Amino acid sequence: xxxxxxxxxxxxxxxxxxxxxxxxxxxxxxxxxxxxxxxxxxxxxxxxxxxxxxxxxxxxxxxxxxxxxxxxxxxxxxxxxxxxxxxxxxxxxxxxxxxxxxxxxxxxxxxxxxxxxxxxxxxxxxxxxxxxxxxxxxxxxxxxxxxxxxxxxxxxxxxxxxxxxxxxxxxxxxxxxxxxxxxxxxxxxxxxxxxxxxxxxxxxxxxxxxxxxxxxxxxxxxx
Amino acid sequence: xxxxxxxxxxxxxxxxxxxxxxxxxxxxxxxxxxxxxxxxxxxxxxxxxxxxxxxxxxxxxxxxxxxxxxxxxxxxxxxxxxxxxxxxxxxxxxxxxxxxxxxxxxxxxxxxxxxxxxxxxxxxxxxxxxxxxxxxxxxxxxxxxxxxxxxxxxxxxxxxxxxxxxxxxxxxxxxxxxxxxxxxxxxxxxxxxxxxxxxxxxxxxxxxxxxxxxxxxxxxxxxxxxxxxxxxxxxxxxxxxxxxxxxxxxxxxxxxxxxxxxxxxxxxxxxxxxxxxxxxxxxxxxxxxxxxxxxx
Numbered sequence: 001x002x003x004x005x006x007x008x009x010x011x012x013x014x015x016x017x018x019x020x021x022x023x024x025x026x027x028x029x030x031x032x033x034x035x036x037x038x039x040x041x042x043x044x045x046x047x048x049x050x051x052x053x054x055x056x057x058x059x060x061x062x063x064x065x066x067x068x069x070x071x072x073x074x075x076x077x078x079x080x081x082x083x084x085x086x087x088x089x090x091x092x093x094x095x096x097x098x099x100x101x102x103x104x105x106x107x108x109x110x111x112x113x114x115x116x117x118x119x120x121x122x123x124x125x126x127x128x129x130x131x132x133x134x135x136x137x138x139x140x141x142x143x144x145x146x147x148x149x150x151x152x153x154x155x156x157x158x159x160x161x162x163x164x165x166x167x168x169x170x171x172x173x174x175x176x177x178x179x180x181x182x183x184x185x186x187x188x189x190x191x192x193x194x195x196x197x198x199x200x201x202x203x204x205x206x207x208x209x210x211x212x213x214x215x216x217x218x219x220x221x222x223x
Numbered sequence: 224x225x226x227x228x229x230x231x232x233x234x235x236x237x238x239x240x241x242x243x244x245x246x247x248x249x250x251x252x253x254x255x256x257x258x259x260x261x262x263x264x265x266x267x268x269x270x271x272x273x274x275x276x277x278x279x280x281x282x283x284x285x286x287x288x289x290x291x292x293x294x295x296x297x298x299x300x301x302x303x304x305x306x307x308x309x310x311x312x313x314x315x316x317x318x319x320x321x322x323x324x325x326x327x328x329x330x331x332x333x334x335x336x337x338x339x340x341x342x343x344x345x346x347x348x349x350x351x352x353x354x355x356x357x358x359x360x361x362x363x364x365x366x367x368x369x370x371x372x373x374x375x376x377x378x379x380x381x382x383x384x385x386x387x388x389x390x391x392x393x394x395x396x397x398x399x400x401x402x403x404x405x406x407x408x409x410x411x412x413x414x415x416x417x418x419x420x421x422x423x424x425x426x427x428x429x430x431x432x433x434x435x436x437x438x439x440x441x442x443x444x445x446x447x448x449x450x451x452x453x454x455x456x457x458x459x460x461x462x463x464x465x466x467x468x469x470x471x472x473x474x475x476x477x478x479x480x481x482x483x484x485x486x487x488x489x490x491x492x493x494x495x496x497x498x499x500x501x502x503x504x505x506x507x508x509x510x511x512x513x514x515x516x517x518x519x
Contacts, residue, residue, distance in 0.1 A: 014243045027269040029260030034272055043276050050277050074298040078415070081295055082408070088292050093284075095293030100284065102313045113349065113370055116358030123350035130347040137313070144311050150400055153299030154308035162321065165331050183301075223359050
């Protein structure tokens with residue numbers, strides 16, 4: 001039955017090559033920790049993606065309760081933390097995951113750097129990876145404000161002040177981030193939109209590029 | 224339509240009028256014969272191993288989450304001038320940069336743009352700066368040592384910044400808010416009650432008491448809506464704190480830093496009766512009853 005359904009779809013859309021390409025490619029020995037324990041360094045990229053998936057899922061559940069306005073943001077986070085069933089776990093995953101994803105990404109970057117894997121023909125994938133790094137830092141910066149406690153508020157205020165001191169572009173960056181002349185209600189909704197829509201959108205596009213390129217080029221050979 | 228007729232000359236046959244090729248046998252991607260050894264298929268062989276690593280990481284991660292609930296301080300208060308601002312840990316190295324002379328004040332552009340720009344710019348353009356064929360790090364001394372040096376610098380700056388913060392907390396005798404609040408909650412204190420900013424409305428603004436208030440010297444400090452200003456406290460809800468007689472006494476003798484106002488108001492043309500009416504009116508300034516508030 002399932003096979004018939006699959007064949008029916010495959011006949012029309014020719015889907016076999018798509019998943020066979022993902023599934024059937026060979027993984028070389030030198031990146032397989034089962035054969036060489038030191039190859040665990042090749043796991044960092046996959047783990048970064050794994051934590052990113054956890055971030056997306058926990059973030060989706062957080063938005064079920066979170067309210068991005070200055071009177072309720074804090075209260076909704078407090079409610080989530082102390083009243084909602086498993087809220088403390090879901091928020092914990094998102095809070096600690098934000099740090100862990102930076103750590104994993106940094107380790108992945110170091111692995112790629114020290115194995116020289118960014119060299120021709122993989123230059124573009126390295127550049128896309130760096131863009132992912134910056135988008136992740138942006139997600140960290142915008143997400144930090146959302147609980148709207150003093151730590152969040154003053155870190156963002158100082159962050160925006162630092163950005164505003166940049167010559168020429170400073171005032172524009174300040175207005176863009178702040179959405180007005182003070183760090184306040186507009187800033188919160190803006191950071192929420194950036195954190196939940198704009199930056200994840202950019203992240204997905206970059207990740208797709210990252211994965212398509214690695215699939216096309218294959219992993220770099222042994223040293 | 225060209226697709227309707229399948230002549231033998233045609234090499235590519237499509238499904239109906241679509242662009243999907245018909246009956247093409249799948250050609251598997253080339254294997255890694257360039258790397259002889261124990262290569263294996265991605266699905267399921269390798270992915271299952273990868274998931275095992277993922278499970279170990281997930282267990283460690285969940286243990287961390289359960290051991291350390293995520294922090295939450297007190298609600299943001301823009302007027303709080305004592306709070307020490309700190310970014311998340313992975314921004315600390317850039318934050319610390321701005322605390323050095325020649326990287327701050329007149330030279331702040333070095334700390335905000337030039338050094339971080341060089342760092343991230345060089346990292347992004349690494350493949351175009353390090354173009355040699357050699358991949359082993361010990362055969363690329365310049366690239367590797369620059370990376371190690373930057374890494375050491377980032378770690379050093381982060382540690383110094385964190386140490387400085389801890390020291391600042393210590394000398395100012397500050398317990399970080401998220402720790403304080405968690406402790407209070409654990410001790411069963413009702414922190415949320417204090418966080419609640421209840422705005423008490425003015426009572427009886429159309430009464431004669433308010434007209435007298437507007438004519439009196441009270442207005443200049445406690446403001447036209449009784450909301451107070453700067454260091455002058457609000458009079459909203461004052462009836463919960465003082466009785467009419469106590470208010471008369473405060474007007475006659477002052478309280479705290481507030482000087483006596485009774486006589487100066489008399490000289491300014493208000494009568495004793497009017498001031499007594501004002502005190503009676505102020506005594507009616509009470510917060511709405513709990514029931515009324517919750518019924519709203």
